[in-house]
Amino acid sequence: MKVLILNWRDPWHPRAGGAETVTLRVAERLINWGWEVEWFSSTYPGAAPQEYRNGIRFIRNGSQVTVHLCAWRRYRRACDFDVVVDEINTIPFYAHRYIPAPSVAYINQLAAEVWRYEAPGVIGHIAALLEPLYLRPYRDRPILTISKSSVQSLRAIGLRGPTRLMQMSVDERPDGSVPAKRIPRDVVVLGRVTPSKRIEHAIRAASILQESGWKGKLLIIGSGRKRYVDRIQSEARAVLGDHVQMLGRVSDDERSRILREASCLWMTSVREGWGLAVTEAARHGTPAVVYRVPGLVDSVKDGVTGYVVAQAPSALAAATVRLFGKRFGEIAEASLEESRFSDWDDTARHFEQALHERILPG
Numbered sequence: 621m622k623v624l625i626l627n628w629r630d631p632w633h634p635r636a637g638g639a640e641t642v643t644l645r646v647a648e649r650l651i652n653w654g655w656e657v658e659w660f661s662s663t664y665p666g667a668a669p670q671e672y673r674n675g676i677r678f679i680r681n682g683s684q685v686t687v688h689l690c691a692w693r694r695y696r697r698a699c700d701f702d703v704v705v706d707e708i709n710t711i712p713f714y715a716h717r718y719i720p721a722p723s724v725a726y727i728n729q730l731a732a733e734v735w736r737y738e739a740p741g742v743i744g745h746i747a748a749l750l751e752p753l754y755l756r757p758y759r760d761r762p763i764l765t766i767s768k769s770s771v772q773s774l775r776a777i778g779l780r781g782p783t784r785l786m787q788m789s790v791d792e793r794p795d796g797s798v799p800a801k802r803i804p805r806d807v808v809v810l811g812r813v814t815p816s817k818r819i820e821h822a823i824r825a826a827s828i829l830q831e832s833g834w835k836g837k838l839l840i841i842g843s844g845r846k847r848y849v850d851r852i853q854s855e856a857r858a859v860l861g862d863h864v865q866m867l868g869r870v871s872d873d874e875r876s877r878i879l880r881e882a883s884c885l886w887m888t889s890v891r892e893g894w895g896l897a898v899t900e901a902a903r904h905g906t907p908a909v910v911y912r913v914p915g916l917v918d919s920v921k922d923g924v925t926g927y928v929v930a931q932a933p934s935a936l937a938a939a940t941v942r943l944f945g946k947r948f949g950e951i952a953e954a955s956l957e958e959s960r961f962s963d964w965d966d967t968a969r970h971f972e973q974a975l976h977e978r979i980l981p982g
Contacts, residue, residue, distance in 0.1 A: 728893030
């Protein structure tokens with residue numbers, strides 16, 4: 621069987637995120653299970669127009685703005701694929717309109733809130749309002765997604781096609797038991813440094829914690845556009861001084877070490893599909909305190925594996941004080957145990973089943 625994946629980013633794109641990690645891990649397993657996989661995406665500095673990596677054929681053409689047109693030019697009327705994955709990260713490819721092969725839409729999350737934070741001024745607000753309209757051609761299409769929140773959001777805007785949920789996993793291996801945590805306790809923020817992640821909320825929450833006597837550090841792992849990262853770093857230093865470290869991209873081993881030693885993960889995004897960083901941290905017995913937004917309400921069991929709070933730095937800080945109290949060991953153990961159930965093979969099997977359902981409907 622041969623599958624075409626359309627995604628405007630590949631796993632090594634400077635703006636790649638959790639969706640690309642999930643897709644790569646699934647594609648690697650499809651290759652091992654006898655599939656042929658072609659992945660079409662935009663190009664970026666240093667990227668080859670074509671190459672094979674991890675057994676996957678990568679084709680790159682166009683920019684973020686033109687990649688969808690380039691896909692249409694290359695694949696319209698293409699008949700050599702058994703199935704197509706139309707991966708929607710903001711703008712769709714509308715593959716079912718020009719590729720004869722059956723297709724499934726893979727949507728981790730809706731983007732309305734993200735548009736408002738990431739696109740400049742009125743453009744972001746217009747794009748957010750238009751999202752239900754530009755997704756309308758998918759209203760009866762088969763959909764693959766990753767959380768109950770995403771299913772509810774898709775249904776709310778009229779996408780009523782058959783929908784399959786994929787179980788999420790991460791690359792981190794679970795520890796055998798909750799490791800010893802660094803004292804004073806550190807808090808980690810892990811992910812792309814972009815406006816929609818609202819890292820400034822984490823900075824303000826850390827400042828509130830300091831006022832209550834917290835002596836730990838706020839560790840921020842991730843990269844983003846230089847101008848924005850520089851602004852966040854300047855703000856963090858001004859507010860927290862030596863109690864904040866912006867580490868940028870780190871190696872896998874370094875990330876695991878930091879997550880193992882930290883006592884809490886914060887996520888303050890406007891929306892997530894799931895929040896892979898929550899599961900990554902949980903693999904090391906590090907609970908999460910997150911905002912009550914789609915995706916994060918799925919990845920954290922409130923009061924069991926962490927806390928889900930109102931979208932305010934004061935709420936984030938208050939829940940973290942509670943977490944660091946008498947129940948810390950219990951919640952850390954629960955987060956580790958919950959994370960053991962996630963496995964990339966299971967994720968890939970759900971994905972493969974969705975593909976087979978399109979190839980052999982009924």
